[in-house]
Amino acid sequence: MYTAQVALDQKEDDPRASAYDTALADVLLRVSGSELSADPEMIELLFPDPAAYVVQFRSGVDDTLWVSFDGRAIEKTLRQAGQTVWDSDRPLTLIWIAVDWGQGEREIIAANDPHRSRDAARSIDRNRLLRQRVLDVAERRGLPVMFPLLDTDDLQNISFSDIWGGFDAQVLAASKRYNVSSILIGRVRAASGQGSRWSYYLSGAKRSWIGEPELVVRLVADMLAAEFAISGNTLLESIELSVGGIDSVAAYGAVQNLLSGMSVIESFAITEVHGDEIRYRVETHGGAERLRRALQFNGLIEQDRLDDDRFSFDRMNASLNFFYNPNN
Numbered sequence: 001m002y003t004a005q006v007a008l009d010q011k012e013d014d015p016r017a018s019a020y021d022t023a024l025a026d027v028l029l030r031v032s033g034s035e036l037s038a039d040p041e042m043i044e045l046l047f048p049d050p051a052a053y054v055v056q057f058r059s060g061v062d063d064t065l066w067v068s069f070d071g072r073a074i075e076k077t078l079r080q081a082g083q084t085v086w087d088s089d090r091p092l093t094l095i096w097i098a099v100d101w102g103q104g105e106r107e108i109i110a111a112n113d114p115h116r117s118r119d120a121a122r123s124i125d126r127n128r129l130l131r132q133r134v135l136d137v138a139e140r141r142g143l144p145v146m147f148p149l150l151d152t153d154d155l156q157n158i159s160f161s162d163i164w165g166g167f168d169a170q171v172l173a174a175s176k177r178y179n180v181s182s183i184l185i186g187r188v189r190a191a192s193g194q195g196s197r198w199s200y201y202l203s204g205a206k207r208s209w210i211g212e213p214e215l216v217v218r219l220v221a222d223m224l225a226a227e228f229a230i231s232g233n234t235l236l237e238s239i240e241l242s243v244g245g246i247d248s249v250a251a252y253g254a255v256q257n258l259l260s261g262m263s264v265i266e267s268f269a270i271t272e273v274h275g276d277e278i279r280y281r282v283e284t285h286g287g288a289e290r291l292r293r294a295l296q297f298n299g300l301i302e303q304d305r306l307d308d309d310r311f312s313f314d315r316m317n318a319s320l321n322f323f324y325n326p327n328n
Helices: 015-032 040-046 071-080 118-141 152-157 160-164 168-178 213-228 249-260 287-297
Strands: 003-007 054-060 064-069 093-102 105-108 182-189 197-202 205-210 236-244 265-274 277-285 319-323
Touching (some): 003 015, 015 071, 093 118, 160 168, 160 182, 168 182, 168 197, 182 213, 205 213, 236 287, 249 265, 277 287
Parallel strands (some): 093 182, 236 319
Antiparallel strands (some): 054 064, 236 277
């Protein structure tokens, strides 16, 4: 989230300072969205000395500079200025892409290159290039993405025709094994001037787009930022959080580390311990709903999903109930 590798232009008066400026702009695009990153005057006003936020840097290949910034300090500056902050609690997006290469060649883009004969090397190359185009844009926007494995399980449940024909229900069913809430489905006709068709699903809601893969990934990032980013003007809210399944010192430490690392949480304190359940008082940015989503993205299981009537999300009393599973 807070690292970038950028060109180091030796023709600049101060190549490193210029690289810091570029790297910070890349980081702000991920953290605060496209609106701020497109406003260099505001960036300069908020961050007059980017070097003050640098914690590490090193030279890269081909005259590049790798830069790591102090994420907490950047978030604090953004919030104090009333800017939005989209922290690292982001949904993982599973991407299914069916490609019609023309002349009867069709395939689904997989997470890894398939094992094929030497004669099929050209197809492997273009498969890899298309996948990398998506990954490059996703990385620049800080959007966690993955492609399907296309292993035996996937191939038993999904086919090219299912994706191309718009049978999204079957694609969504095949996606359940990946345990994601964000799913992007694309139909790309590579040898045609027709726009690629896309369907996007987040927590049951559907959106549709037409456009190149890079454009659609940016649209997904913008939509998620609008959904999950928190304005710096948002007041802190006090939420009661209970986490069950803490039955060992290791589990306790894991949950403590998880809560400490979530920037949506300003502070937290233990209020009660009962058996394997710990209750916390959490001061959070964005309220109970934002905290609920962040906890889900970080791997905790909401307890009302365990089919146990004892647990629920109490909207009236701003309380949340979750369960820790080290294997989740």
